[in-house]
Amino acid sequence: MLKDCKPALLIIDMINDFNFAHGEILSQKTSTIMPSILDLKDYFYQNKWPIIYINDHYKLWKADLERLIQHCSNERSKHIIDKIAPRKEDYFLIKPKHSAFYGTALESLLQELKVDVLVLTGIAGNICVLFTANDAYMREYSLFVPQDCIASNNDQDNSNALTMMKEVLKANIEPSKFFYEQ
Amino acid sequence: MLKDCKPALLIIDMINDFNFAHGEILSQKTSTIMPSILDLKDYFYQNKWPIIYINDHYKLWKADLERLIQHCSNERSKHIIDKIAPRKEDYFLIKPKHSAFYGTALESLLQELKVDVLVLTGIAGNICVLFTANDAYMREYSLFVPQDCIASNNDQDNSNALTMMKEVLKANIEPSKFFYEQ
Amino acid sequence: MLKDCKPALLIIDMINDFNFAHGEILSQKTSTIMPSILDLKDYFYQNKWPIIYINDHYKLWKADLERLIQHCSNERSKHIIDKIAPRKEDYFLIKPKHSAFYGTALESLLQELKVDVLVLTGIAGNICVLFTANDAYMREYSLFVPQDCIASNNDQDNSNALTMMKEVLKANIEPSKFFYEQ
Amino acid sequence: MLKDCKPALLIIDMINDFNFAHGEILSQKTSTIMPSILDLKDYFYQNKWPIIYINDHYKLWKADLERLIQHCSNERSKHIIDKIAPRKEDYFLIKPKHSAFYGTALESLLQELKVDVLVLTGIAGNICVLFTANDAYMREYSLFVPQDCIASNNDQDNSNALTMMKEVLKANIEPSKFFYEQ
Numbered sequence: 001m002l003k004d005c006k007p008a009l010l011i012i013d014m015i016n017d018f019n020f021a022h023g024e025i026l027s028q029k030t031s032t033i034m035p036s037i038l039d040l041k042d043y044f045y046q047n048k049w050p051i052i053y054i055n056d057h058y059k060l061w062k063a064d065l066e067r068l069i070q071h072c073s074n075e076r077s078k079h080i081i082d083k084i085a086p087r088k089e090d091y092f093l094i095k096p097k098h099s100a101f102y103g104t105a106l107e108s109l110l111q112e113l114k115v116d117v118l119v120l121t122g123i124a125g126n127i128c129v130l131f132t133a134n135d136a137y138m139r140e141y142s143l144f145v146p147q148d149c150i151a152s153n154n155d156q157d158n159s160n161a162l163t164m165m166k167e168v169l170k171a172n173i174e175p176s177k178f179f180y181e182q
Numbered sequence: 183m184l185k186d187c188k189p190a191l192l193i194i195d196m197i198n199d200f201n202f203a204h205g206e207i208l209s210q211k212t213s214t215i216m217p218s219i220l221d222l223k224d225y226f227y228q229n230k231w232p233i234i235y236i237n238d239h240y241k242l243w244k245a246d247l248e249r250l251i252q253h254c255s256n257e258r259s260k261h262i263i264d265k266i267a268p269r270k271e272d273y274f275l276i277k278p279k280h281s282a283f284y285g286t287a288l289e290s291l292l293q294e295l296k297v298d299v300l301v302l303t304g305i306a307g308n309i310c311v312l313f314t315a316n317d318a319y320m321r322e323y324s325l326f327v328p329q330d331c332i333a334s335n336n337d338q339d340n341s342n343a344l345t346m347m348k349e350v351l352k353a354n355i356e357p358s359k360f361f362y363e364q
Numbered sequence: 365m366l367k368d369c370k371p372a373l374l375i376i377d378m379i380n381d382f383n384f385a386h387g388e389i390l391s392q393k394t395s396t397i398m399p400s401i402l403d404l405k406d407y408f409y410q411n412k413w414p415i416i417y418i419n420d421h422y423k424l425w426k427a428d429l430e431r432l433i434q435h436c437s438n439e440r441s442k443h444i445i446d447k448i449a450p451r452k453e454d455y456f457l458i459k460p461k462h463s464a465f466y467g468t469a470l471e472s473l474l475q476e477l478k479v480d481v482l483v484l485t486g487i488a489g490n491i492c493v494l495f496t497a498n499d500a501y502m503r504e505y506s507l508f509v510p511q512d513c514i515a516s517n518n519d520q521d522n523s524n525a526l527t528m529m530k531e532v533l534k535a536n537i538e539p540s541k542f543f544y545e546q
Numbered sequence: 547m548l549k550d551c552k553p554a555l556l557i558i559d560m561i562n563d564f565n566f567a568h569g570e571i572l573s574q575k576t577s578t579i580m581p582s583i584l585d586l587k588d589y590f591y592q593n594k595w596p597i598i599y600i601n602d603h604y605k606l607w608k609a610d611l612e613r614l615i616q617h618c619s620n621e622r623s624k625h626i627i628d629k630i631a632p633r634k635e636d637y638f639l640i641k642p643k644h645s646a647f648y649g650t651a652l653e654s655l656l657q658e659l660k661v662d663v664l665v666l667t668g669i670a671g672n673i674c675v676l677f678t679a680n681d682a683y684m685r686e687y688s689l690f691v692p693q694d695c696i697a698s699n700n701d702q703d704n705s706n707a708l709t710m711m712k713e714v715l716k717a718n719i720e721p722s723k724f725f726y727e728q
Contacts, residue, residue, distance in 0.1 A: 057651075061638075064609065092608050096651040097320035098316060099316070102317075103654045105603075168309055244456050245427040273426070278472035285469040287458065290684075322657060467684075501644075521710075
């Protein structure tokens with residue numbers, strides 16, 4: 001399904017300290033989506049497609065991965081960060097606000113990589129993922145948002161966000177396993 | 183409540199042809215929010231605060247009000263356009279996509295007008311209003327989205343959008359009558 | 365030369381009141397570049413390529429061509445406007461600042477038109493044309509800036525701007541007659 | 547002169563490998579402006595005003611200072627980098643293109659810091675500094691571009707850029723020593 005495209009995998013806000021209301025709950029939900037995201041990552045590595053982390057900067061205002069991981073690591077996050085932390089060859093950008101396109105080099109990077117399809121994963125599904133999806137849609141990228149690869153504090157909010165991305169932003173929201181088929 | 187601010191009233195996509203799925207329903211719902219928006223307009227005129235229409239361009243790609251009204255006028259829309267059409271002194275911008283900030287002069291105009299609070303009204307509440315609200319929030323504007331001044335195809339979607347604007351984007355979503363008090 | 369591309373012709377700030385320091389001089393210089401721009405327009409019409417006017421809004425904040433022409437028409441400008449005014453089929457956008465990309469729908473329009481080459485013409489060559497050229501270059505458009513189709517208050521400044529666009533922004537700055545050849 | 551403002555110091559592309567045509571020459575010219583920039587930095591530290599490095603990413607696409615310095619260090623650059631490298635408390639952003647505002651978090655950062663005046667320094671004066679200056683001007687920042695704190699491959703180009711920033715972008719281009727006075 002992705003084989004005919006030039007896709008990039010976006011991994012949104014997964015380097016996270018979960019220090020906010022409902023952070024404990026979101027940490028648990030994030031654990032459940034991580035296997036699917038890691039499988040997608042492997043599939044992208046196999047196909048030599050780009051993987052782009054885009055993450056809150058936690059007041060560092062710089063994409064210094066080591067310091068960011070140090071800042072975010074705690075009881076709620078450590079088991080997640082240990083597994084999902086970017087490899088050296090992955091792209092890693094910071095974002096100052098909700099959308100991955102606002103105040104970032106994402107658009108230039110996608111243009112350089114000649115990407116035309118974005119696969120969105122990460123948290124929170126009803127905030128940063130949703131608003132990134134709309135910014136991508138306004139720039140005319142095709143969207144895949146595998147429903148087993150995003151999570152929100154509240155399952156109903158997550159489901160509403162998926163429905164909105166499907167109906168308003170024309171995203172394919174099937175489970176990630178369908179994306180591996182050709 | 184608005185008296186201590188420098189507010190602008192945004193009227194989103196109200197010059198509309200309602201030629202889309204559920205357009206008939208949205209036209210009816212739009213009729214019900216129009217009195218509240220017109221009252222707000224009057225209040226803004228009284229206070230000499232700016233009123234900014236921002237509207238889809240319907241493939242004209244220009245803010246030519248007469249042609250746009252001509253294009254949009256039909257059985258579903260005429261009674262709405264007749265009442266809500268901008269006066270000569272109102273600002274009137276077109277937008278190419280969902281958000282009122284994307285590909286428009288809105289940010290420059292707000293800067294020139296020294297506005298710090300946006301009152302969002304119009305349609306559809308769960309699409310163009312919601313995504314405009316997030317773009318405003320990322321630019322650090324305070325938001326008022328009076329719940330009786332936005333409408334969506336589906337009432338549940340409208341309600342979800344209001345909740346999201348309140349909780350995620352810190353918008354005040356009380357009914358418009360509360361905004362007149364001091 | 366343009367035949368293998370998907371070009372658009374940009375005509376910058378030619379609906380102008382010339383009410384500024386050196387406005388009289390710029391009006392005269394603008395008269396001299398107009399024949400070349402009009403020839404280019406004809407060539408674009410013949411090839412059914414898009415022609416996009418992008419113009420200061422003169423505090424109207426709307427792309428209302430009639431009012432804009434009315435506002436700008438005076439002794440210095442009338443003979444220019446009479447000849448260069450857009451036809452109904454031309455695109456006409458306003459811009460709030462120097463660059464044709466800043467606060468405008470230009471990028472969305474070019475994307476919809478699938479344009480990959482921009483031919484820049486108009487005034488002032490060392491201000492709005494130059495800064496539009498850089499914004500186009502950052503978005504990876506190829507640039508043609510025919511040297512007989514831009515003018516500035518001062519010929520040395522115009523020449524410097526052309527050199528900068530050639531060397532820094534990789535623009536082709538040959539005279540427009542070369543663009544007609546294949 | 548800066549005492550009544552909320553200024554930020556921008557240091558543009560000073561972590562540089564000088565691996566381009568005329569790189570050797572620009573390296574030498576950069577050496578001559580460095581004492582003035584370092585003095586300005588001290589003055590900003592004394593006043594607890596923000597210092598923001600904004601730099602090409604050299605295909606790393608991340609603001610990883612150590613790797614960037616490692617990549618850029620060579621015979622032409624090492625004596626410059628040793629002196630000008632950011633301290634831990636300085637902000638450090640990467641930019642994908644000429645302008646420091648394009649594809650970066652600069653605007654959000656300036657908004658958070660409540661900055662209203664930008665002091666631009668660095669290289670090249672006629673490219674990245676000039677185009678950053680215009681983007682700042684379009685966003686209505688006041689500009690100081692101390693003439694002894696920018697350099698270009700060619701002195702005439704540098705002088706032309708300074709003149710343009712003064713006349714078109716209303717920048718104060720006096721030597722930096724004047725900025726210390728009150």
